[in-house]
Amino acid sequence: VSGFRLQRCLDCGHVRHPPRFACPECLSERTEEVPISGAAVVHAFVWYLRPLREGSPPTPYNVTVAELAEGPRLVTTTVGVDIGELAVGDALEAITDDDGDRTQLTFRRIG
Amino acid sequence: VTAFPDQSALRDRVAVVGVGSTRQGAHPGRGQYELALDATREALADAALDKSRIDGLLGAKQFDGSGIDPVEMAKLIGLNPRVTGALDYGTGGFTTQYAAMLIATGACETVLCVYGRNPAGAMTQLSGEITYDERFGLFNAGAVAALGWSRHMALYGSTEEALGRVVVASRAHAARNPNAAFRDPLSLDDYLAEEHLVWPFRELDICKMTAGAVALILTRAERAAESPQPPVLMHAVGRQQATRTLEDDGHLLCHGMRSVASHIYGASGLGPEDIDVLGISDASSAAVLMTLENYGFCGEGESPALLADGRIEPGGALALNTDGGQLSGGYLVGWLHQAELVRQLRGEAGERQVEGARLAQYMTTGRFRQDFLSTIYRRGEA
Numbered sequence: 001v002s003g004f005r006l007q008r009c010l011d012c013g014h015v016r017h018p019p020r021f022a023c024p025e026c027l028s029e030r031t032e033e034v035p036i037s038g039a040a041v042v043h044a045f046v047w048y049l050r051p052l053r054e055g056s057p058p059t060p061y062n063v064t065v066a067e068l069a070e071g072p073r074l075v076t077t078t079v080g081v082d083i084g085e086l087a088v089g090d091a092l093e094a095i096t097d098d099d100g101d102r103t104q105l106t107f108r109r110i111g
Numbered sequence: 112v113t114a115f116p117d118q119s120a121l122r123d124r125v126a127v128v129g130v131g132s133t134r135q136g137a138h139p140g141r142g143q144y145e146l147a148l149d150a151t152r153e154a155l156a157d158a159a160l161d162k163s164r165i166d167g168l169l170g171a172k173q174f175d176g177s178g179i180d181p182v183e184m185a186k187l188i189g190l191n192p193r194v195t196g197a198l199d200y201g202t203g204g205f206t207t208q209y210a211a212m213l214i215a216t217g218a219c220e221t222v223l224c225v226y227g228r229n230p231a232g233a234m235t236q237l238s239g240e241i242t243y244d245e246r247f248g249l250f251n252a253g254a255v256a257a258l259g260w261s262r263h264m265a266l267y268g269s270t271e272e273a274l275g276r277v278v279v280a281s282r283a284h285a286a287r288n289p290n291a292a293f294r295d296p297l298s299l300d301d302y303l304a305e306e307h308l309v310w311p312f313r314e315l316d317i318c319k320m321t322a323g324a325v326a327l328i329l330t331r332a333e334r335a336a337e338s339p340q341p342p343v344l345m346h347a348v349g350r351q352q353a354t355r356t357l358e359d360d361g362h363l364l365c366h367g368m369r370s371v372a373s374h375i376y377g378a379s380g381l382g383p384e385d386i387d388v389l390g391i392s393d394a395s396s397a398a399v400l401m402t403l404e405n406y407g408f409c410g411e412g413e414s415p416a417l418l419a420d421g422r423i424e425p426g427g428a429l430a431l432n433t434d435g436g437q438l439s440g441g442y443l444v445g446w447l448h449q450a451e452l453v454r455q456l457r458g459e460a461g462e463r464q465v466e467g468a469r470l471a472q473y474m475t476t477g478r479f480r481q482d483f484l485s486t487i488y489r490r491g492e493a
Contacts, residue, residue, distance in 0.1 A: 016358075024358070044258040044363050047310035048248060053240075057248040065258060065357065073357040075244045083310065088265030104246055
């Protein structure tokens with residue numbers, strides 16, 4: 001997951017996501033980019049059992065809100081789990097998923 | 112003690128004196144302005160006002176830009192209002208708050224608020240058709256509510272049965288409302304037998320698009336006596352936006368509502384125990400449960416237990432969405448709730464009347480869990 005970075009405020013240290021030009025806590029524009037650790041937990045999740053529209057991922061699939069160890073939460077998916085195997089609070093680690101078009105950050109369950 | 116803005120300039124100064132609403136459901140061949148005009152005629156007759164008395168006209172837009180344009184509506188009814196306006200996400204309570212601001216500040220005296228729609232797929236199409244994340248397939252506003260319920264289940268051990276009880280009660284109420292869209296009986300077993308759509312939600316947990324319209328006429332309380340109906344006074348109204356979304360810990364559980372609760376109960380000196388009739392915005396079943404908790408009708412995580420003994424069924428101790436709500440009555444983004452609460456406070460809700468209703472509270476989640484509002488209405492002296 002070396003290609004994925006987060007913005008961190010150089011003045012107050014707040015790590016933010018999604019990216020923007022200023023820190024939402026102290027309003028400073030002084031920013032650095034830091035690599036993500038890849039550690040996260042499941043904050044919330046759903047399972048789509050039927051496609052809700054064209055262009056849907058193949059069902060069943062889950063949408064996971066992952067809370068990164070650095071603080072930010074993001075919308076992603078947990079790969080390699082079936083319905084019933086995922087729970088809020090599960091430990092996750094980030095992996096990259098190259099779908100041919102672009103590389104995206106996904107997660108798998110650990111432990 | 113939470114600080115809240117002073118609201119003495121508003122309290123009981125604005126009255127709802129006219130209400131009109133169409134049947135909700137399918138209206139093939141009838142456009143949204145035709146439905147809006149039906150509701151407007153009824154509201155004017157109800158208030159016994161000539162249209163020339165309307166000096167403010169508010170329509171409402173939806174997130175996709177559709178809706179009732181107030182200038183078009185003014186042309187349609189042949190008026191030159193002092194003010195027209197439409198919120199860009201004008202669910203019912205936000206628009207009546209806007210009307211109250213216009214009246215309480217003397218910008219207008221009598222405001223018509225009107226909304227109607229006739230969407231494609233009325234009665235079959237799921238509401239909330241919006242894409243949050245294309246890459247990972249986070250589709251439909253209901254899925255975000257389902258994310259919240261997954262968290263609720265993990266934190267409090269709540270179940271899908273609680274969702275089912277909300278849906279089943281909404282159907283039972285709708286059966287007593289001749290204008291409701293979905294009136295067929297539904298049991299908890301029927302609900303549980305349906306397959307999941309977006310676990311932990313079934314299709315029944317997400318309201319469907321319906322066609323219909325509502326019109327409301329608001330005026331200064333001093334002028335309410337000119338209309339024949341018992342006036343319904345706007346007693347308190349509070350709003351809290353939640354633009355930080357997932358950056359706030361309680362986003363998926365709608366904790367922004369707690370700020371509205373502090374505001375509205377603080378401003379009025381009232382509490383949940385004082386409210387006779389509740390109108391809760393129920394674009395999804397889970398929204399009802401989270402609303403009850405965040406406003407203090409029960410403790411955090413206790414909403415499933417609150418519902419367990421038929422308390423929100425018709426005749427139960429908690430009169431909630433007595434017209435069937437959006438899940439079964441019709442989905443008109445909160446406008447129908449205003450109409451039902453006004454009728455309950457007037458004592459004209461027929462078979463579903465809550466005896467002696469004096470105080471009613473509307474509670475909503477707008478703009479996809481990023482905007483919360485609540486209104487307390489009080490029955491005035493006739």
